Every structure is written in structure tokens, then in C-alpha cells.
Amino acid sequence: MVRAPFFDKNGLKKGAWSPEEDEKLRAYVLRYGHWNWRELPKFAGLSRCGKSCRLRWMNYLRPGVKHGSFSEQEDDMIIKLHQEVGNKWSLIAAKLTGRTDNEIKNYWHSHLKKRVKRKQMQNPSGLKELASESSQSDVRENAELLEAQNFFPNGPSHLILESSPLSPETHSSKFFPMTSDSALVTPCDKSRIAESFTSFQTFEESLGDFWTEPFVADNSYNQDGGFMPPCVSHDDDSIELLYQVMQELPWN
DNA sequence: AATTTTATCAACCGCCTAGTG
DNA sequence: TCACTAGGCGGTTGATAAAAT
Numbered sequence: 001m002v003r004a005p006f007f008d009k010n011g012l013k014k015g016a017w018s019p020e021e022d023e024k025l026r027a028y029v030l031r032y033g034h035w036n037w038r039e040l041p042k043f044a045g046l047s048r049c050g051k052s053c054r055l056r057w058m059n060y061l062r063p064g065v066k067h068g069s070f071s072e073q074e075d076d077m078i079i080k081l082h083q084e085v086g087n088k089w090s091l092i093a094a095k096l097t098g099r100t101d102n103e104i105k106n107y108w109h110s111h112l113k114k115r116v117k118r119k120q121m122q123n124p125s126g127l128k129e130l131a132s133e134s135s136q137s138d139v140r141e142n143a144e145l146l147e148a149q150n151f152f153p154n155g156p157s158h159l160i161l162e163s164s165p166l167s168p169e170t171h172s173s174k175f176f177p178m179t180s181d182s183a184l185v186t187p188c189d190k191s192r193i194a195e196s197f198t199s200f201q202t203f204e205e206s207l208g209d210f211w212t213e214p215f216v217a218d219n220s221y222n223q224d225g226g227f228m229p230p231c232v233s234h235d236d237d238s239i240e241l242l243y244q245v246m247q248e249l250p251w252n
Numbered sequence: 253a254a255t256t257t258t259a260t261c262a263a264c265c266g267c268c269t270a271g272t273g
Numbered sequence: 274t275c276a277c278t279a280g281g282c283g284g285t286t287g288a289t290a291a292a293a294t
Binding site for chain 2: 016017056059060110111
Binding site: 015037050051054058087088101 | 278279280281282283284286287288
């Protein structure tokens with residue numbers, strides 16, 4: 001259901017992403033971060049524009065991105081938030097952990113818009129009810145969500161974790177157990193999340209300037225077609241620690 | 253079974269904003 | 274203040290699957 005791959009006049013690839021491209025992008029970003037989206041594809045060995053890479057990462061490859069059907073709570077939350085902020089999809093997405101603005105936007109246009117319209121036709125005050133239905137029952141749950149979110153101040157994407165694009169449904173809830181279908185985070189889960197986050201903080205601290213280290217371009221490309229790293233100063237111990245932290249995450 | 257219509261959603265495009273020199 | 278750049282956002286497109294005829 002995507003555009004067939006093709007090359008534009010500048011030799012940049014457009015259209016659907018192949019599994020190989022996904023793997024290259026994921027591997028590069030997980031290892032070096034997205035220090036500059038425009039330059040990144042060159043170093044990652046991709047014939048894509050930076051924007052395309054960014055979009056692919058944000059909407060599909062980023063750890064914690066949830067795909068698949070929306071829960072009723074999510075539906076209600078989107079409707080409610082849309083009433084409040086309109087088409088500010090990024091704002092709405094920020095409130096729904098693991099959902100991207102693009103996905104919410106698509107879902108709104110294909111499902112919820114009609115549902116809201118129908119509800120309005122049946123009962124002009126129905127919309128309000130619809131929104132309040134969720135607000136009542138969701139208050140406690142959302143409080144839990146927000147509380148849990150404090151463990152990841154920048155959201156789940158703050159974590160650098162391998163994920164499989166081929167099985168997004170399975171990895172999402174594994175990655176971060178406070179998704180809609182498991183909106184209630186048990187105290188046990190929370191303490192496990194907290195533990196892992198502590199580990200991650202340690203990890204980040206140990207990396208020091210890993211992600212912010214000034215990039216020094218090196219134009220020698222990997223002849224194997226693989227990606228070339230920007231010349232950042234970090235030692236292999238940091239990477240080792242990354243995998244160690246990943247092993248310690250609660251869902252492992 | 254064949255054809256047409258509709259629904260879905262990944263990806264693209266263009267605009268806006270913030271940061272920088 | 275202006276020009277430029279990168280990142281981000283929202284609207285739109287287009288391919289394909291599913292449903293209807």
C-alpha cells in the first residue's frame with residue numbers, strides 16, 4: 001500500500017522502504033544517533049533524502065512506536081484531544097504513548113471522523129458524552145501513564161533499543177509496558193521500569209558527549225556498502241554497556 | 253469470476269519555525 | 274535585520290487490499 005520504489009532526477013530513492021534500508025537506518029541511528037538528518041543518509045549508506053530517513057525513523061523504526069489497532073481508550077482520547085486542540089496531530093500524539101502523529105492523523109481521517117459525525121447526527125450532545133466517557137475512567141489511568149512517563153522524561157524514544165519493524169505489535173508493548181492495551185502499569189512494572197531507567201541514566205552518563213560530540217566528516221565510505229560512522233570519540237565500552245543495559249530491561 | 257468502488261496508510265510535499273552567523 | 278539551514282508539522286497523494294456490484 002505504498003508507492004513503488006523509484007529514483008528521482010537527483011538519484012535519490014523514493015517510495016517504499018526495503019528491509020535492507022530499514023536495517024541500515026536503524027543500525028546507524030542506534031549506534032550514532034541522528035546528529036544531522038541531511039548528512040545521515042550518506043554515512044548510513046542510503047540513497048535517501050534526510051527528510052525521508054527522519055520520517056521513516058520517527059514513524060516506523062523508532063523504538064517504542066506502536067502499530068496496529070487502537071484501543072477504545074485511545075479512540076476516546078484522540079476524539080477528546082481533537083476537540084480541544086484541533087488538527088494538532090503532534091500534540092495529540094504526544095499524549096498517546098507510542099503513537100505517531102501520522103498514524104493518528106490517518107486513523108482520524110479513516111475512522112474517527114466518521115464516528116464523531118455519526119454520533120453528532122444521532123445525538124448533538126453525544127460528542128460531549130463521548131469525550132467525558134473516557135475522561136472519567138481515564139483520569140486515573142492517565143495519571144498512572146504520566147507518572148510512569150516521568151521515568152522516561154523524553155518519552156520512550158529517548159531509549160535506544162533494537163526493535164523489529166517486521167513485528168511492531170510485538171515489540172511495542174514489550175518495549176514499554178504502558179501502552180494502551182496495557183494502560184495500567186502495575187507497581188511491579190513501575191519499579192522495573194525505574195530500575196531500567198536508572199541503568200539507562202548510568203548509560204547516558206557514561207557515554208558523556210556521545211550523542212552531542214561535534215561531528216567531523218569523513219568522506220571515506222565503506223566499500224562494502226555498509227555505513228560509515230561520523231568520527232565521534234567514544235569507546236567500545238559504551239556500546240558494550242548499551243547492550244548490557246538492553247539485556248537488563250524488564251521485558252528481557 | 254471480473255470489474256469497480258471504497259478504505260487504508262506509508263510516504264511525499266510544501267510550509268513554518270527556531271537557530272545560527 | 275536578513276539570509277540560510279535543519280527539523281518539524283499538517284495536508285495530500287497514490288498503491289494496494291477489501292468490499293461491493
